Amino acid sequence: MSYTVERVTDHVYALLRWDETWQSYNNSYLIQDREQFILIDAGKAEHAQELGEALAQVGCPLEAIGLFIATHGHRDHIGGALGLPNADKFIHPLDLDLLQDDWRAQFRTDLTASSVTRHFDVHHLGDHTWGSIALYHRASRILFVGDHYCFFGDELPDEQVVACAVRMGDLLEPYRPEMSGEEQRTTRYELAAFNQELSDIARIPAAFLCTGHGVVLHGDIQSFLQRGASMDDNEVLSYVMR
């Protein structure tokens, strides 16, 4: 099994696949709701079959996923969603352009639909990509932030998928505009805006932080995010240079 599957909390699983090509974990998350399964992010299209096997391992056939939400439109978060036959698929309208032409028709952009807001508070971030979002799943107190803040390329600490945010304080990641993969974004350096967005989501009473890549954090998520939001230019530079 090329996916690592781990329970985050009741009815929520993290599914991580180490991608040799990009040398990083790619994360997806499964939530078992009373009526349906919900998938957040779906990995690359070429890993879709393995994602299906990982989901089956926790009792979720692909047909049972009724709702899919992408944290943003990069292909390592979207590709696997194409194989979900019964899911209503959502993405922020500003990321629709990132999708292949023949994929766009499969996606809805009305994130204010009750099928989404019944479960999640949606926060537009717009940093990693123009349409990147954070999703707060109120029932589980999980904050999904996609790649706004993530551990791209990092190994799992002590091979643990879920780790304590306080103990992982030095896992802080710098602001990395180059991660956006889009020229428009990579040439902009907007640390102040990035920090403000982090500071805003740090107010959410989350007990878990689920990012687009790598370890899942639990515990004092507010302090962890606030600490990230307080990095100044010098500190960002020292992280980038290390």
Ligand SMILES: O=c1ccn([C@@H]2O[C@@H]3COP(=O)(O)O[C@H]3[C@H]2O)c(=O)[nH]1
């Ligand atoms: O070998 C690589 C590694 C990375 N990237 C880009 O960096 C981005 C990081 O965020 P993401 O995971 O949403 O998408 C990734 C891609 O856009 C790439 O194009 N080729």
